[in-house]
Amino acid sequence: MQAPGGPGAAPSWGPGRKQGFGTAPGVRSKVWLTVARGNLSEVFFPQLDQPALHELRFLVAAPGSPPVDDAREAVHEVRWVRPGVPAFRVSSVHAEYRLHKEFCCDPDLSAVVVSGEYRPELPDVRLYMQASAHLIPGGPGNDALVLDRDPPVLVMRQGGSWIAIVGPFQNALAGYVESSDVLVDLHDNDGELAGAWTEAKNGNVAVGGTLGIPSGAFQLAIGFAHSRSDAEEVARQSLRRGAGRVRETFEQAWRNLPDLDPNVLKVAGDGGDLALASVAVLRSLEDKTHRGGFVASPAAPWGESCRDGDQVYHMIWTRDLFHIVSALHDMGDASPALRALEFLARRQRPDGAWDQNFRLDGKAHWTGIELDEVAYPILLAWRLSTTGVLEEDPWPDLVKPAAKFLITNGPLTPLDRWEDAGGLSPATLAAAIAALVAAAEFADDAGEHPAAAHLRAVADYWHDRLDPWCYMRAFRHYVRLNADPDRPPAPEAVTGLEFVELFRLGLRTPDDPRIEHSLSTADAVLKSSLAAGPVWRRYVGDGYGELPDGSPWRPGVGQGRPWPLLTAERAHRELALKQPIAELVSALEAFAGPELMLPEQVWDADDIPARELRNGRATGSVAPLGWAHGEYLKLLVALASARRTDIVEPAARRYAGSAPATPAFMWHAKHQFQTFPSGRLVSVQVDEPGLVRWTADQWASYKEVPLQDTTLGLWVATLPTDIMRPGATMEWTTHHDGRWEGANHTVRCVGAEA
CATH class of the missing domain: 2.70.98.10 (Beta-galactosidase; Chain A, domain 5)
Incomplete structure (x- = not known):
């Protein structure tokens, strides 16, 4: 007998706040x-x-x-x-x-x-x-x-x-x-x-x-x-x-699976329950058909109000995947990270990038680009290379195309790690710079020394501009984003915590005064001191979270709530300074609740029982979030081993001490800056061989500089802009096989930097 009442209610997802998640090991x-x-x-x-x-x-x-x-x-x-x-x-x-x-x-x-x-x-x-x-x-x-x-x-x-x-x-x-x-x-x-x-x-x-x-x-x-x-x-x-x-x-x-190091359990504040749960959650996030594909979460944020299927987290974000498998790698199980790298190699686009997020079969879900998500697969390959578990060299097929994409599309990212705006982001730049330095190591090992030199040259340039692009000198703190590479951050630039990645990856020392001042500024506007412990919001003006009455976020309407993973990020910095972090570890364990599910966000207002919202516990967004569990686990490993688990040593050696002096500015089609300080060189990067023809007297005369092959499918020429005086301009154009590119370009010298 056919039931009445079809087709039934409109489709939705289940609650984003899960109390349990798991699967059986293996693929049966x-x-x-x-x-x-x-x-x-x-x-x-x-x-x-x-x-x-x-x-x-x-x-x-x-x-x-x-x-x-x-x-x-x-x-x-x-x-x-x-x-x-x-x-x-x-x-x-x-x-x-x-x-x-x-x-x-x-x-x-x-x-x-x-x-x-x-x-x-x-x-x-x-x-x-x-x-x-x-x-x-x-x-x-x-x-x-x-x-x-x-x-x-x-x-x-x-x-x-x-x-x-x-x-x-x-x-x-x-x-x-x-x-x-x-x-x-x-x-x-x-x-x-x-x-x-x-x-x-x-x-x-x-x-x-x-x-x-x-x-x-x-x-x-x-x-x-x-x-x-x-x-x-x-x-x-x-x-x-x-x-x-x-x-x-x-x-x-x-x-039967590899155990956690007992020392990791000893440093936990809860006896190791959340650590063991975190390992299980992270392992459970791997697909069994597309091995190495780890989704961000098994939930859809505010799922019961999600009708169109667009806002779901059981997708691949390479950033989340990196934090998931690097945590498992740090606790002694390299196999998931190896499978993840192989999965990423299969899902890499022909241009070397990865989509903003994508299904397990590789089909793009959101089609934006986040440059840190191109950098993290390189960092994963580098991390695996340091432990000697790689069976094949990832340089030619994965690292080289990804590095080329970074240097031909950066330094401005279309979207930063929070996916709602783009520009010059300290977090994205930190990941990209570290990835380029790591990629140069692979290039040298492969004997491609011109490629290695060029990757380091771009990394040096971006690192040199970190402060002019992202540090507000008047107020002494890093900003979330800057849209214009020719101007310092505007006074109204948003405060965020993106700069934390600068010391996590090794580009700044944890006691750098710029980091200290930025933390003080961020704490004043982003820190929430809850009964469960301290936790931070992402950035000023964040709109991704429940409304004040507890009703679910919907596109364009909401108020961002604190993210536990930011507590873990902060704890890494305190640990690097040999400061006690027991309060931060305990806070993370409290945020997970007795169900041991670390959420994306926690509620930071009075309890609203009708909305199932409790202060210091998961909001309706998603729980568990693999990234948060990965950060907690990496923090315990760092605490137990007294080492910085996320630092990229080649980048730290290059930048955390005395950085390379005055690298050349690197101009390319997607980074057409207009100005440069006196005494600095400008290099031109293009994707065809040939020469650069330049003039400093409005084409009354000109000179030519041959383009040098980097072996990356890119050619570069350095112009003698270091001899120019403030106010002077230089024009140039490129020629390939006698063919003029059809456009002229100009840069202007603006005087020495203070």
């Missing part, structure tokens, strides 16, 4: 589970960017009474079954019942096992289950069926994926979300399940039914496959194995 089981509001939230299959199940939640009802939605009305306590093992136990308490649940992925099958124990306060209070498939925004509708089995089997189809749920169902129905699902039917029939629909087609569908137990233990299994029969068989096999055996095999699989 291609499911990832999440927990939210004490119930099962999205389950991904067969890839980590493809949510198949939207949710599975429990309902409780008695005849003559409205039903209780366990997810929204009970009080939940979520705990890991064992430290570092990402299966979850939930104790849910309501005036009418007690419900204990356990969620675990089957390590041998693409299945999730749900076990529980139900204890009602009165004998006629029955337990129900409702599940829905994820409806892809803009995609085709899903289908739902109740198979005539004993007991019934609940089935849903989502595109090419099938979901089958087996368990002790007494009766069951298929319907449409919010119009003919189990919860609606219980409401409409005074707490009794009366609907008998066995089919719902082409919509936002749900299945559910009555669990045939008045009280006591129960088990369900959810099978995933590419056919209906296979999904049912997977679910039945998993249920026959039983929750106890599945959990035992699952725990053993996690115990």
